[in-house]
Amino acid sequence: MADSELVFHTNPMSRGRIVRWMLEELGVEYRAVVQEYGKGMKSPEYLAVNPMGKVPALQHRGIVVTEAAAICAYLADAFPQAGLAPAPDDPLRGPYLRWMFFAAGPVEAAVTANALGQLPPPEKAGFVGYGSYDQVIHALEQAAASASPWLLGERFSAADVYVGSQVDFGRAFKSIPDRPAFTAWAERLRGREAYQRARARDDALMPQPG
Structure with missing residues (x-):
């Protein structure tokens, strides 16, 4: 996985739907990996990504971001050209x-x-x-x-x-x-x-x- 690649771990019956929408608003390329409830999310491979064993999770630039709100905030700042977050000096x-x-x-x-x-x-x-x-x-x-x-x-x-x-x-x-x-x-x-x-x-x- 290249550091610049966006890897999105999700399940269609989860809060991953929120992050999917955020990614679509950004209009950037990403790779979605569906993690199944049970063995998939609790596998050693996925627990190395998110020790909580739940989705959503995002891998980007060599880091992992979990929690839907944090992922949305991270993505908005990581891709400022989309205009989805006010700049630090913006009153909004x-x-x-x-x-x-x-x-x-x-x-x-x-x-x-x-x-x-x-x-x-x-x-x-x-x-x-x-x-x-x-x-x-x-x-x-x-x-x-x-x-x-x-x-x-x-x-x-x-x-x-x-x-x-x-x-x-x-x-x-x-x-x-x-x-x-x-x-x-x-x-x-x-x-x-x-x-x-x-x-x-x-x-x-x-x-x-x-």
Whole structure:
């Protein structure tokens, strides 16, 4: 594998779909390696890439990046010509990072805890970083409502890919309520050509019935 090659480890039934969309937005060449659940992801070869034994993972320039949010942020900075991340001296860099980390932290934690029935009682909400599920959904809804048309205004960014994927998946799996602001934003995201290409490629890899 050449250091300059982008190797994308994924599975069509995983958060790898987020990274696939990001790669399609970049318009760069990459090699996708489908890792199967079970033996594939837990094989010594793949554990040498990601000791967690999960996808997605990215290999590029002799390094490994894991975690979907980190991969999206890394790719946006590694390929600045795509314009998917504000530069460090751009005032939009702050909001961009804010929403990326908000989705990777409070949203992910609160949605998972709610789905598992493990939300803390109100008197213990201060012990968790997200406070409460309702607080997180309210803040996320405000962000979606202000996306005009994107989180950074007229500028589409990796934050729309990552945070928007959380909303898109959450609505599909009923872990995020189907509110008008979420629906409108998701429809705009689904209208992007890169989103549609990524979805078609992943759908083609799904196990076929029978």
